[in-house]
Amino acid sequence: MSSAPHPFSIPDYRRYWLARFMAVIATMSMVVVIAWQVYDVARTDYGMSPKAAAFQLGLLGLFQFIPLALLTPVAGWAADRFERRRVAIFANMVDAGVALGLGVLTYNDALTLPLLFVLAAFHGVARVFVGPSMAAIAPNIVPPESLPRAIALGSIAWQSASVIGPAVGGLMYAQNAAGSYWMTVALLILSSISIATVRPVFPPPMTEKKHPVRMMVEGMKYTFSERFLLGAITLDLFAVLLAGATALLPVYARDILHVGPDGLGQLRAAPAFGAAIVAIYLSFRPLKHNVGAKMLWAVVVFGIATIGFGYSHIIGQYLFGDAKIDWLNMGASMAVALSMLAILGAADMLSVYVRGSLVQLNTPDAMRGRVSSVSGLAISASNELGELQSGFAAALLGPVGAVVFGGAGAIVITGIWARLFPELKNARTFEPQFRQSEKTP
Structure with missing residues (x-):
C-alpha cells in the first residue's frame, strides 16, 4: 500500500474529485431544502399535525425511490455500455433542471406537495444515473493498489461536501429561499465542466453483442450469486432502511428541538462532519486488517448512536436542564443531538469505506457499472425507503419512537447478517476473496 501512488498525484483523479465535491454540495443542499x-x-399550508406531516416525509422518500427502483438496471447498463463521463454529465444536467424548476416555484411562492413530490422524483432519476457512472470512473483512473485510498479521498469529497451543502443550504434558505436553488444550478454546471476535463473512460469492449436487457439481468445475477457481494450490499440496505433518523430531522428541527431551518442545516451536516473526520483519517491510515469485523462493529455503533439521537432532547434536559451551553452557543439538547449524529456519521463512514473497497475490488471491471448500480440501488433503497419507513413509523409511534425503533433494528440486523454471511466477518483484508481463500491452508 505504501508504494502505491497517491491518488491526488493523478491529474484526472483531482478533477474527478473536484467534480464530485461540487455536485454533492449542490445535491445535499437541495435534499435538505426539499425535505424542509x-x-x-x-x-403551514395544509394544516397537518406533526405526525401527519412526518408521514409526508415518508411519501417524499417513496417518490424518490420509485425511479431508482425502475431505472437502476438501466443506469448500470448505461455505465457499462457508454462513455462514463457523458452519463455522469447527463445526470448532473437533469438535476440542474430540477433545481432550476424548484427555484422558480419557490421564488413565486407556488410550491405544493404534489409539485414537490414530482420534482423529487426527477431528482431521483438524476441520482440513479450519476451513481454508477461516477463509481465506475474511479477504478479506471487510479491503479488498483491505490483504490482503497482513492475511495477514502472520494468519501472525504462526499462527506465534507455533505457538511457544507446542508449547512449552506439551510442558511441560504433562511435568508433567501430561492437562493439555495440558484447555487445548486451553478455548482452542478461547474461539476459537469470539471468531469468533462477527465480523460474519456470507456467500459471494456464487449466480446459478444448482447441485448441490453440481458446485460442488466447478468449484473443482477452476478451480484446475487456472489454471497460476499450480496452480504456486503444488503447489510447496508437493511440496517439503514431501519435506522433512517435523518428522514425525521425536519420534525426534530421544527417541533422537538425548535431550531428552525438554520438548525436543520446543522443537524443534516452533523453526520457528514463525523464521517469526514473518519474519511480524512482513513486517507492517511487506510485499514489493512480485519476489515470485515470492523465493518460489522461500525454498523452496531451506528445503531447505538441512532438511539442516542432519538432521545437527545431527553438526555440534554436530564444532564443540563434547559441551560444553554455558552461555549457552543446552543441548547443542551441540540448539542447532544449533534454529537449523536456526528458519531452516527463516523460509524457509517467506516462501514461505507470498507464495503465500497470490498465491492469494487471484488468486481470485474466489465461488471463494475452494473454491480455499482445494484449497490447504489441498495444504498438508495436504504435511504429513500428508510424515509418511507420512518414516516410510517412516526405516524404510528411518534417521531422519537420511530428513531429509537430503527436504531435497535439496525443492531439486530447486524447480528443476523454476521451469522448469515460469515464471509463478511472473515474478510481479513481488501484483497479479493477468492485470492484470500487460495491462501487459506
Whole structure:
C-alpha cells in the first residue's frame, strides 16, 4: 500500500474529485431544502399535525425511490455500455433542471406537495444515473493498489461536501429561499465542466453483442450469486432502511428541538462532519486488517448512536436542564443531538469505506457499472425507503419512537447478517476473496 501512488498525484483523479465535491454540495443542499419545504408546507399550508406531516416525509422518500427502483438496471447498463463521463454529465444536467424548476416555484411562492413530490422524483432519476457512472470512473483512473485510498479521498469529497451543502443550504434558505436553488444550478454546471476535463473512460469492449436487457439481468445475477457481494450490499440496505433518523430531522428541527431551518442545516451536516473526520483519517491510515469485523462493529455503533439521537432532547434536559451551553452557543439538547449524529456519521463512514473497497475490488471491471448500480440501488433503497419507513413509523409511534425503533433494528440486523454471511466477518483484508481463500491452508 505504501508504494502505491497517491491518488491526488493523478491529474484526472483531482478533477474527478473536484467534480464530485461540487455536485454533492449542490445535491445535499437541495435534499435538505426539499425535505424542509415538504414538512413546512404540510404543517403551514395544509394544516397537518406533526405526525401527519412526518408521514409526508415518508411519501417524499417513496417518490424518490420509485425511479431508482425502475431505472437502476438501466443506469448500470448505461455505465457499462457508454462513455462514463457523458452519463455522469447527463445526470448532473437533469438535476440542474430540477433545481432550476424548484427555484422558480419557490421564488413565486407556488410550491405544493404534489409539485414537490414530482420534482423529487426527477431528482431521483438524476441520482440513479450519476451513481454508477461516477463509481465506475474511479477504478479506471487510479491503479488498483491505490483504490482503497482513492475511495477514502472520494468519501472525504462526499462527506465534507455533505457538511457544507446542508449547512449552506439551510442558511441560504433562511435568508433567501430561492437562493439555495440558484447555487445548486451553478455548482452542478461547474461539476459537469470539471468531469468533462477527465480523460474519456470507456467500459471494456464487449466480446459478444448482447441485448441490453440481458446485460442488466447478468449484473443482477452476478451480484446475487456472489454471497460476499450480496452480504456486503444488503447489510447496508437493511440496517439503514431501519435506522433512517435523518428522514425525521425536519420534525426534530421544527417541533422537538425548535431550531428552525438554520438548525436543520446543522443537524443534516452533523453526520457528514463525523464521517469526514473518519474519511480524512482513513486517507492517511487506510485499514489493512480485519476489515470485515470492523465493518460489522461500525454498523452496531451506528445503531447505538441512532438511539442516542432519538432521545437527545431527553438526555440534554436530564444532564443540563434547559441551560444553554455558552461555549457552543446552543441548547443542551441540540448539542447532544449533534454529537449523536456526528458519531452516527463516523460509524457509517467506516462501514461505507470498507464495503465500497470490498465491492469494487471484488468486481470485474466489465461488471463494475452494473454491480455499482445494484449497490447504489441498495444504498438508495436504504435511504429513500428508510424515509418511507420512518414516516410510517412516526405516524404510528411518534417521531422519537420511530428513531429509537430503527436504531435497535439496525443492531439486530447486524447480528443476523454476521451469522448469515460469515464471509463478511472473515474478510481479513481488501484483497479479493477468492485470492484470500487460495491462501487459506
